Amino acid sequence: MxxxxxxxxxxxxxxxxxxxxxxxxxxxPYGWTKTNPPVTADAPWPDAESEAIARESCYSCHSNETDWPAYSYLAPMSWLVRRDVDRGREELNFSEWGERSDAGDAADEVEDGAMPPRQYTVIHRGARLTEDEARVLATALERMDDEGG
Ligand code: HEC
Missing domain, CATH: 1.20.5 (Single alpha-helices involved in coiled-coils or other helix-helix interfaces)
Structure with missing residues (x-):
């Protein structure tokens, strides 16, 4: 040859x-099911702007309104996405407010630039927080924290 x-x-x-x-x-089978359980208690956003920012940057992993991307249907990506959503919902869930909420902790994560995770914003550029967006979101979360969220 x-x-x-x-x-x-x-x-x-x-x-x-x-x-x-x-x-x-x-x-x-892990990653096959893409569940969006019912929204039991929506987070009490103080204004539409902060809610829009959170929906764009946090809701995919921290709500029951996950917008499952096309690549989440193909292993091995589906495993990673499923794991992020499971762990994210467990830590903080804007759709089960009162049960899975710690707005003060969330404000800290945003201020530290720890959330949304970098491996996510590399692909989802729209989810990256500008300085202004981070400020608006952190202020709203602090307000929700003061009001007992
Ligand atoms: C790609 C999925 C994803 C996105 C988007 C995301 N998170 Fe997370 N988040 C996670 C995962 C997974 C964890 C649990 C593991 C960890 O702490 O890294 C987490 C943990 C957290 C925690 C708990 C941290 C701790 O250790 O106390 C908070 C608070 C949080 N996220 C807030 C946010 C906020 C606010 C946003 C939007 C600005 C956001 N996250 C966006 C996946 C995500």
Whole structure:
């Protein structure tokens, strides 16, 4: 076999192997279900602007109104998305306010630039908070905290 034919064979066999492995990954049920449970208590946003910012930057992981992206249907991305949403909802859920809420903690995360997570804003550029947006959101969350959220 010529060197070129051998190289081609490696590419073809490797490619087929990759397709096969990705295909197998789709059989793992984790990440199949994309649930949006009912909204039991909407967070009491003090104004429409802060709510819009939170919906854009936080609700995908911290609410029951997740906008599941197309790539969340393909393993292994589906596993990562599912894990983020499960853990995010557990920490803070703007749709189950009172039960899963700590507005003061959320304000701190925004002020520290810790949320939304970087691996998310790399893909979802619109979710990145500008300085102004971070200020508006943190102020609203602090107000909700003062009012007992
Ligand atoms: C891509 C999903 C995702 C987005 C978007 C996101 N978060 Fe999170 N958040 C998580 C995950 C996962 C955790 C739990 C693990 C951790 O702390 O990193 C978390 C944890 C938190 C916590 C608890 C932190 C702690 O350790 O006490 C707060 C508060 C929070 N997020 C607020 C926010 C706010 C506010 C926004 C929007 C500005 C936001 N998050 C956007 C995924 C997300």
């Amino acid at each position: 010529s060197r070129r034919a051998a190289a081609r064979r490696v590419v073809v066999v490797g490619g087929a192997g990759l397709v096969f492995v990705v295909g197998l990954m789709q059989l793992v």
